[in-house]
Amino acid sequence: MSHDEENVDPGSNSAPDLQILGDEITLQPSGFVEPSVEAPEGKEQALMNQFASFRAEPLQYEPRPPSDTIVSEADPVLCRFLREVSLYVSGHGWRAYDRIIGQPVFYSGFSDNMKTMVMAAPLLQKRISQLAEARVEVEEKEGILDRNAPDHSTKRAERRRELEGALQEVAEKLTDDMICKMESKTFIRGAYYLVTQLLTRAYHQGIHVSSEEVLRLRKVADMAAKKKQSIVFLPSHRSHVDYVSLQLICYRLGLTLPVVVAGDNLNFPVVGSFLQHAGAMWIRRSFGDDALYNTLVQSYIDTLLQEGYNFECFIEGGRSRTGKLLPPKFGILSFILDSIISGRVEDTIICPVSTQYDKVIETEGYVTELLGVPKKKENLADFLSNGSSVLSLKLGRVDVRFNKPWSLRRFIEDQLSRLPTVPMGLDTNHQDPEVRAVREKILRTLGYKVLGDINEVSVVMPTALIGTVLLTLRGRGVGKTELTRRVEWLTARVRAKGGRVAHFGNAPLSEIVDRGLEVLGKDLVGLVDGLPEPTYYAVDRFQLSFYRNMTIHLFIYEALVSAAMYTRVKVGGGPSHQDIGYEELREQVSFLSSLFRGEFIFSGEGLVVNLEKTLRGLEADHVVRLDRDENGNITTIGLSDRERSVGRENYDFYCFLIWPFIEATWLAAVSLMGLTPPPGQKEDIWIEQNKAQNMAQLLGKTLYHQGDLSYFEAVNKETLKNSYSRFMEDEMVHVVKSKDPKIPPRIQLDPTWRCPRDPKTGALLAEGKLWDFTEKIARSRREGKNRRDGATVSDRVLKLSDTLGRRLFEEAEEPGGKGKVPSRLSEEEAEAVSKSRKAARSKRTKLGQRPHL
Structure with a gap:
């Protein structure tokens, strides 16, 4: 080990990062900095040579090849390539994937052993017996089996055995299609090499991990292996690269590769088989009421956790198209929870994982999806064409962070004790x-x-810093000097909030900014030529918002407080006119936080505690001024003199972060007005949910181009869907889901929320419960010099919403053929909706009525 490596302090607050680029491992200073500690900067050092034994001893060298090794000077690149391939084929050193930490995988017969264990699961066998018995009872009722026949008992038993045998065959086929097939070490060595070559060509700066975190992970994995316990990795999900990077890290660390839950939409020819043999388990996108399939998935997960195999599923379900974390999906988590609560599994270890990118490969495709273009079905041709184009990309790097793993059993017991x-x-x-x-x-x-936990360890990338700065400016563009200054300021704010910022060793900040601009590319960030100073501007604000959203979780409280203050700040006048009383501020913050309860992750300490902390923090940062009474209670909040002297740049920054989301929620609320039945229209009409949301998106695009909407990203399909989900939770809108999978969900605006109409003209009126709700959102909207909320705007917006809404009702009433979605409910559906409304009201009462209008 070199002298420089010996000087690395393993106990420092700033653990070194490891850059994994193919076979090369480089030691770097950590990207994490405590708020009160200066970040140590050091030269990037080669931790290992080209073929280092990172798995066995992460801080030790593997001996170099003998000095007499023959290397052709004529073609060193080819010789190096051939040597690398030979090392993988021969299984040299860590590449052999021997002596792994965890349960044995990649051996002949692995799949048969797994299938045998799953099929023998008592839970599955019990379900098969129950289903066979239930079918026999149906056949008895229908007279297929004659209960009065003298040989009824014999025929009944024979029929039951026949049904059980058929169900066993179905279960075996489903199991074979579902389970991962880790059969061959030669295969996984070759797969590792192939995928590494592809990934490190696209992400040319490699994968970065924290040395402290991976050493801790190895230690936890070692203890779990001795107890035959699984590590359940729960990563964030922004790209298909997420599971690839985690598999590569586990391979490099010498951990048992996790079985990865994957949607069967990726199980297309060639690629599906490759992924299944590399660790993917295929599940349907929807289970429905298939009792056998549900039990089969549960039995497979039970088996994996009972046998101590590592497991991976994405906490958000699908990939985030917006850049920020999505609300958790509970499907696979519910199976894992049931394994523990039932006692079928003693314990398992949860490991939250954050994966961040300089640039996400799929963002351009995300934008088209969010703008309403239907997602294309995955196929081999697109996969191959995308794969070849990836080779020419320069996307920077991937940063993977592991939070401290914890016991699921202990977590459950703690929750039950409360x-x-x-x-x-x-x-x-x-x-x-x-x-x-x-x-x-x-x-x-x-x-x-x-x-x-994921947010806690997430690293903010330079591209996210640049994207955030560019989208929180008042002007059209920004000079290079000011851009660098704002990135430096934002870096300090991220660290002050306890966040982590990606690092580049001793590289100066200007060079880091240049690297980030290069990765983002001219399609996202433009450069104005011929000016005294390089001036940059956002070209594709919609796509750039993906990177801005990677930072918003750190400042969500400050953003909500600033947006609530804006209800007074936008009034203008002297400073005293812009002050806001504490109760008024608290009420608006409560309203906004209720609106975004499904959009952002809030602390469990409650509104009052979070608000007090946020206000004190803003006061300490000299952004706001707090007036207090004789008892020390906050009475009035206003912008500080210092904040005014710097042009409100800090306050405006927080507003710019949250305004696009406020716009989207306002748009969704406005679109609800169009769901008020037109004059003379029967009120029992139900509209297809997708069509209503598409109408909201079309409304938003129109309002944007007509100047009534400030942010084009407000038409984001994902954010609009989240708003509709929230409206459904609050029973502003009712939804019915048919048992027939061919009939999509349908919605209806609750009668108490419908806008009144002019009795003479039939036009929607700017009054009523829904209008008041929309106006309360609008109080925190951004007001530019070309737009003001007023009678003209309200009249124009109402007319447009009504026009689009009438189209929906006309389409719903149009006669159609066999495939026409019914616009009215069946008796069974109407009864289900009635029960759902009662349950929702009861649930809200128990929860103490969450803040909402």
């Missing part, structure tokens, strides 16, 4: 309302804890 009483049958009686409520609460708490 309950006044634990209902009986928690592990078995899933139909009991009290049991379901407790399980849902634990599941929800688990999901949001994982998201919080």
Whole structure:
């Protein structure tokens, strides 16, 4: 080990990062800096040579090839390539993937062994027996089996065995299609080499991890292996590269590769088989009421966790198209939770993982999807064409961070200990309302804890810093000097909030900014030529918002407070006219936080505590001035003199972060007005949910181009869907989902939220419950010099929303053929909606009425 390496302080607050670029490992100073500690900067040092034994001893060299090794000077690149391939084929050193930490994988017969264990699971066999018995009873009722026949018992038993045999065959086929098939070490060595070559050509600066975190992970993995416990990796999901990078890290560390939950939409010819043999398990996108399939998935997960195999699923379900974390999806988590609560699995280790990118390969495709273009079905041709184009990209680097792993069993016990009483049958009686409520609460708490853990270790990339700065400016563009200054300021703010910023060793900030601009490219960030100073501007604000959203979680409280203050700040006049009373501020912050409860992750400390902390922090940063009474209670909030003297740049920054989301929510609320039935229209019409959301998007595009909407990203399909989900939770809108999979969900605006109409003209009126709700959102909207909320705007917006809404009702009433979606509910559906409304009202009462209008 070199002298420089010996000087690395393993106990410092700033653990070194490891850059993994193919076989090369480089030691770098950490990107994490405590708020009060200066970041140590040091030269990037080669931790290992080209073929280092990182797995066995992460801080030790592997001997170099003998000095007499023959290397052709004529073609050193070819010789190096051939030597690398030979090392993988021969399984030299760590490439052999021997002596791994965890349960054995990649051996002949692995798949058969797994299939045998899954099929033998008591849970699955019990379900098969139940389904066979249920079918026999149906056949008896229908007279297919004659109960009065003298040989009824014999025929009944024979029929049951026949049904059980058929179900066993179906289960075996489903199991074979589902399970991962880690059969060959030669295959995984070759797959590792191939994927590494592709990934490190696209992300030419490699994969970065924290040495402290990976050493801790190895230690946890070692202890888990001895107890035959699984590590369940729960990563964030922004790209298909997420699971590739985690698999590469596990291979490089010498950990058992996790079994990765993957949607069967990726299981297309050639690629599907490759992924399944590399660790993917295929599941349907929707299980429906298929009891056998549900039980089969549960049995497979039970088996993996019982046997101590590592496991990976994405906490958000699908990829985030917006750049920020999505709300947790509870499908696979519920299976894992059931494995522990039932006692079928003693314990498992949860490991939240954050994956960040300088640039995400798929962002351009995300934009088209978010603008309403239907997602294309995955196929081999697109995969190959995309793969070849990736080779020419220069996308910077990938940063992967692992939070401290923790025991799921201990987490569940802690949650149960907080309950006044634990209902009986928690592990078995899933139909009991009290049991379901407790399980849902634990599941929800688990999901949001994982998201919080991911945010805690997430690294902010230079591209995210640049994107955030460019989208939080008042002007059209920014000079290079000012851009660098604002990136430096934002870096300091991120660190002050306890966040982590990616680093580049001793490189000066201007060089880091240049690297970020190069990765983002001219399609996202433009450069104005011929000016005294290089001046940059946002070319594609929609796509650039993906990178801005990577930082918003750090400042969400400040952003909400600033937006609430804006209700007074935008009034103008002297400073005293722009002050806001504490109660008025608290009420608007409460309203906004309720609007965004499904959009952002909030602390569990509650509104009052979070608001007090945020205000004190803004006061300490000299952004706001707090007036207090004789008891020290805050009475009035206003912008500080210092903040005014710097042109409100800090306050405006927080507003610019949240304004696009406020615009999107306002747009969604405005679109609801169009769901008010037209005059003379029957009120029992139900509109297809997708069509209503598409109408909202079309409304938004029109308002943007007509100047009534400030942000084009407000027409983001994902954010509009989140708003609609929130409206449904608050029973502003009702939704019905048919048992027929061919009939899409349909919605209807609750009668109490419908806008009144002019009795003479039939035009929507700017009054009523929904209008007041929309106006309350509008109070925190950005007002530019070309737009003001007023009678003209309200009249124009209402007319447009009504026009588009009438089209929906006309289409719903049009006669159609066999495939026409019914615009009215069946008796069964109407009864289900009625029960759903009662349950929702009861749930809200128990929750103490969340803040909402």
